[in-house]
Amino acid sequence: MAPAMSGDWKVQFPCTRAEAEAIHEDDEWLASLDPMPSIVADEVEAFNDNKWQLNAYFAGKPTKAVIKSIHDRLASAAHVNPIVEELPDADWVVMSQQGLEPVHAGRFYVHTSSNKGSVPKGATPFLIEASRAFGTGGHETTTGCLNMLDNMKRAGKRFDVIADIGTGTGLLAFAAHRLWPKAYLTASDIDPVSVEVTADNAQVNNVPCGVSQGQLALCAAEGTAHPLIIARAPYDLVTANILAGPLIELAPSIANILRDNGSLILAGLLNTQIEAVLRAYKRQGFRLEKRTDFGDWPCLWLVKRRTYGWKRPVRATGRTSQPPGDFGTW
Incomplete structure (x- = not known):
């Protein structure tokens, strides 16, 4: 409008x-x-x-x-x-976005055009507008994920194949691109509108879209159920900032696309839901590497344990009940 x-x-x-x-x-x-x-x-x-x-x-x-x-x-x-x-x-x-305060997390600074604030020295800025994203707003889950990605980089982690499941506005995928610019990146969301939003935001923030190394490939998908996501597996790093219920449903599917010793960032769950989420992923061979909390919202860094010998196959549809339009954290 x-x-x-x-x-x-x-x-x-x-x-x-x-x-x-x-x-x-x-x-x-x-x-x-x-x-x-x-x-x-x-x-x-x-x-x-x-x-x-x-x-x-x-x-x-x-x-x-x-x-x-x-x-x-x-x-x-x-x-x-x-x-x-x-x-x-x-x-x-513009008026509706004036309440969206910029988020400074690790080396990243996220803002709207109507409330840019003062970009801290040395920070990587991202411009993410709110006008097309349903319920968009700064959130502790976003801060937690950006901080966790920054911590991984500072710890010397290198990732070559990365997926952001439930990308929303694309922010976590953009951050991963800045940290590991030569990686093969994939971002998906159950809502096609979210994919359009991510493509627009990628252009604004100079993140190249495509299927080549150093580019961001986009698709609309329920969880991991898409040929593009499956063809690019196994991944070194997967991020999923959605909701506790879909995170639990997707545990077998995410385990299937992540390589042994691969890293997984989970967010969107409340402190009261953390035990249920961790149980689901421990059953798939994950261990908790690190946890950070921002208010009532934890961010988890999990690592998939190496498997030896024969492992019983897991039936995973790759699908989730995550509702379309549920991408409200930047």
Whole structure:
């Protein structure tokens, strides 16, 4: 949507996370509305999927019928009146991003164009906009993963074949490219929109896309279930910053694509979920190398133990129940 001019409107609805995601994913239904809104949704109460907020932005005043059409899809807001307001002469995208504080983690500095701040001396900056990424925002899981990658490099680790599963906006893949620029890089996400976002962000941040050495190959995939991901295995390093449930589901599949002594970074889980996640990966022969915590969010560095002799095959579909559109941490 272009910068707002006089006559742009916003309608605010309370909702649940599931309701917001359902609207976000139904592009055909959104396109049928006149005027067609741009949707931005985010959590109101941390870690509470029942306390979310949906903002619909319109170029022109929406009709009562359009507002009702959106309202009717939000069952949790049935008894709450939406808030309708005309916007001032300003860019609402920039306004919506002003609360996104830059993240400084290890040698990396992540910011939006509207809130660049002061890039620390010697830091590697990344420009990651929030306008197309559903629920995007700075997060402890991002900080943990960037710090862990930086620690690996400082420890002298070298990786030649790297995969970022559930890449979101591409940030972790970009960081890996800066640290190991000659590696073969693969980034995937269950949501095709996320792949488009990553491709755009790669261009902005001078990360070359392609399938050659030193380039970033992209694909839309459920977990590891994609010919590109499978063909490039085994990997030296895999990163997965998603959710605890999908991380547990993907343990056999990730083990199958990671080489012996390969490294795995896991994030997106809460402290209360760490034991369940670790159990799933220990069953696949992983050991915990290092753990760091940022608030309630741990980041795990696991190493796959070397296997000797015959190992019983593991049935792994490579798929996950990770919901599309769930790439909200930069």
